[in-house]
Amino acid sequence: MQLQGKRIIVTGGARGIAASVVRAYAAEGARIASLDVLDDEGAQVAAAINECYPGAVSFHHCDIADRAQVLAVFNEAAERMGGLDVMANIAGVERTSPAEDIQQEHWDLIFDVNVRGTLHTNQAAFQHMQAQGGRIINFGSAAGLTGMPGAAHYSASKGAVLAWTRTVAQEWARHGITVNAVAPMIWTPMYDTHRAKMSAEALAAHDQHLSTIIPLGGKLGNAERDLAPVLVFLASDGARFITGQTLSVDGGTVPSR
Structure with a gap:
């Protein structure tokens, strides 16, 4: 029970990686406020875990792109839990x-959620952690480290998240707040949607490409097996002396390049 008594906010908790992380945090003894815009799915995930x-x-x-909404929900969640120890911003x-x-509306959407959402959630978490310290975990991507052809706007947003993380880790260390990021290559519902748009030929080429760039297994990882335990560690007391880092959970993809 590495997180016994920890009070945690997780964004994007309705599905995918974040839902797996919420389950892992609950299993380790934490109390969690799960945030998302997908109300039905989010409530169903929470109910299943509470069973x-x-x-x-x-x-x-x-909606993490809405600053006023973020501040209000963080205040409500922290009051309900009696404080805030950890915040994992996974929504994206x-x-x-x-x-x-690239269409302007798509650029704006990606930056509103991925970048402004990081600003809003991190600042809201800071307000509750400033006096006693805490853990902030942001979500980058290999796209923000090496680029991702066909997704320059997404890559740019994740690069911004990683730069933000490195900087505020230095600024907020004096408050006992650690700020780290993960750059995962994990199979998610978002990735399923991406694959569904590909032709059979494009999908075969895509899978062949992954088999050559991911040294460990040749395909994307599993959220519950490969990533959630990493998020548990970063939220735990064992990670108290780690800050400003980007941890690539990608089967060795980035180093191989």
């Missing part, structure tokens, strides 16, 4: 397009 770990999770509607969006064809 195994009664009272562990509360669900809250929250992705769109693909050749760089020359």
Whole structure:
């Protein structure tokens, strides 16, 4: 029970990676406020987890691109839990397009959620952690480290998240707040949507490409097996002396390049 008594906010908790992380946090003894704009799915995930770990999770509607909404929900969640020890900002969006064809609305959406959402959630968490310290975990991507052809706007947003993380880790260290990021290559519902748009030929080429760039297994990882335990560690007391880092959970992809 590495997180016994920890009070945690997780954004994007309705599905995918974040839902797996909420489950892992509950299993380790934490109390969690799960935030998302997908109300039905978010409530269902929370209810299912509470069947195994009664009272562990509360669900809250929250659009992290909306600053006022974030501040209000964080205040509500922290009051409900009696404080805030950890915040994992996992919510994010992705769109693909050749760089020359990127639509303004898609650029704005990606930066509103991925970048402004990071600003809003981190600042809100800071308000509750300033006096006693805490853990902030942001979500980058290999796209923010090495680039991702066909998704320059997504890559740019994740690069911004990683730069923000490195900087505020230095600024907020004096308050006992650690700020780290993960750059995962994990199979998610968002990735399923991406694959569904590909032709059979494109999908075969894509899978062949992954088999050559991911040294460990040749394909994307599993959220519960490969990533959630890393998020548990970063939220735990064992990570108290780690800050300003980007941890690539990608089967060795980035180093191989």
